[in-house]
Structure formats: C-alpha cells, structure tokens
Amino acid sequence: MITELRPRFPADFHFEHTVYSHGWCALFPFRLDRASQTLSCTLEDGNGRIGTLRYSLPSQKKPRVALETRGTPSSTSLALFAARAANILHLNLDLRMFYARVREDARFAWIAEHRTGRMLRAPTFFEDVVKMILTTNCSWSLTELMNERLIQQFGIPAADGAVCFPRPESIAESSEEILRSEVRLGYRAPFVLELARRVASGALDIEAFRQADAPALELHRALRDIKGVGDYAASNLLKLLGRYDYLGLDSWCRAKFAELHNGGTPVPDTEIEGYYAPFEEWKGLVMWLDVTRQWYALKFPF
DNA sequence: GCGTCCAGGTCTACC
C-alpha cells in the first residue's frame, strides 16, 4: 500500500541539496535513482513495522514523500513513519540565523542563495553512529562494503525486497567473531558490538541525542564516550544533530582545504581552525560547505 | 603476482 505523507517543509528547504549534502545517500538502505531523481529508504517505524519511503520531485521546495508498506499501517505506525520521514530530512532544523550570518561574508553568501546546509540523516541516530564508525580510517568504498555486509547479515527485509538497517538487538546478539569474519569490520568490530549491546540493553539512550539541548562541548564529550567515536566522528555526528561547533576534519577535508586555499600544500589544523573561527557556532558547517562547494556547481560525487 | 601505501581515525600505554 502507498500512503502519501505531507510533512511541513521549511521555506528554505532544498530537496536535492539535502539529499546530496554528504555521503549518506550512497549508503544502504538509502537508494538513489538519478533518472527519476528519487531517494528511497527502507526503515522500521520503531515499533516493528517495515516500510519504504520514497522522496521525489517535482518540487525542490516541497518534494513528494510516499510510504510503501505491506498492508494498511495503523494511525500510530503512520505517525511514527511520518516523524522518521521528517527526521531524515532534518526538517525541524532552523537555518535562518545561519543564512543571515553567511550573507555577511561575500565568500560564503552562495550558501544561503543555494539553500544548502541541511544534512541528510539516517532514520535513527543509532544508524548514524554505526555508519560514522564505519567511515573511520578507511576508503569510502570500504565504508560502503562494510555497511552493505552489515545490512545483509542483520537487516530486516521489507515487502519490496529491500532490507532496512539492523536493530541494535540483532547486532547485540551476534559476536565479535562474526562481525570480524563475516562483516569484515576489522578492529571496528568490538566498537560496533559494544555500542549495539549498550543500546539494546538500555544502558545507552542513543536516540536521546536528537532531542538533547546540552552545550555542544558536553554532547561532544558524551559522543566520545562511545568506543570507536573519536574527535572526527563525534564532530561529524554533532553536525547531524544540527550543532556545528567542531570542524571534524578528516584527510579528505584537509586535502580539499589545501587545494582550495593553499595551492595544494598541506595546512596545519590550527590554521584551518583559524580560517573558519569567525563563524563561531556555525564554523563546522561553513567548513563542510566550503570544501564541498564544487559539488553544487559541477556534479555530486554519489 | 607481490609488496607497499594509505584512506572521510581511534585507542592505549607511556611519559
């Protein structure tokens, strides 16, 4: 059954720029169909029901959001799916202050004009954290492989044959041996296992991060308490929470910054920090949009 | 075909 969802889109929303905001759109269970400009995502409603969301044009400001389920979803389930559909696009994020700030600087005024900055998120923060751990110390192609194997091994099949991201419980019941030998997570295996077990047991309320209004410093510290989450991962997870106080530099960002601002010669992190420091609580987002600016002018790499 | 390097880093031990 197909149900049309009608989330409330902020006035500055831009569908394509949100979908391609970073690499998440290229990681299962997200699926991109470039020809029809459709983003699909198979997910659980949080109450055991599986469905597939399809976001598509015709409008960049108000895309169509359709939910496909086996049978008719209850009103409760529909509300849960609708909340997750909005969460994925981070529709409750208010970027007006951010756009006002970047308009003050001619180098970055394009950010407001293009309505960029809203970042695609997984249906749950648990999925965001696991995927972020899988991006560490490896190539992007290896991240894609590990994520795909994790879903194949523990994911839940939907009506359309797609598979949604594993529940924490499914991974928690597994073992480090399986995560190493079957999913081939390498040294990341114990990190993902411990995270899944803490979440499954209730010791860690990972989804509470999405409602947290604590200072960024505190959230960063709490995220770093998760094994396998260091400064890079914590900083970039904060961006998915709408907090941009940290740059979250990785080797790709450093190389891109050097290419754009220093003729390709490497630049110390302290200098990169200094470059974006005037943007204060927005500096992490300005940095990310600066190093990915070509994506919006030329072609998205996903 | 084989060895080496390194990629969207993090942890631990040690100072």
Place this chain on the structure above:
DNA sequence: GGTAGACCTGGACGC
C-alpha cells in the same frame, strides 16, 4: 595533556 605505535580492510600503485 601530549604522543608513538598498533590496528582491519581493500583498492591503487609500482615493480
């Protein structure tokens, strides 16, 4: 608090 060394994997590259 700062730093060196170990850590899985797989693709790219040189030979």
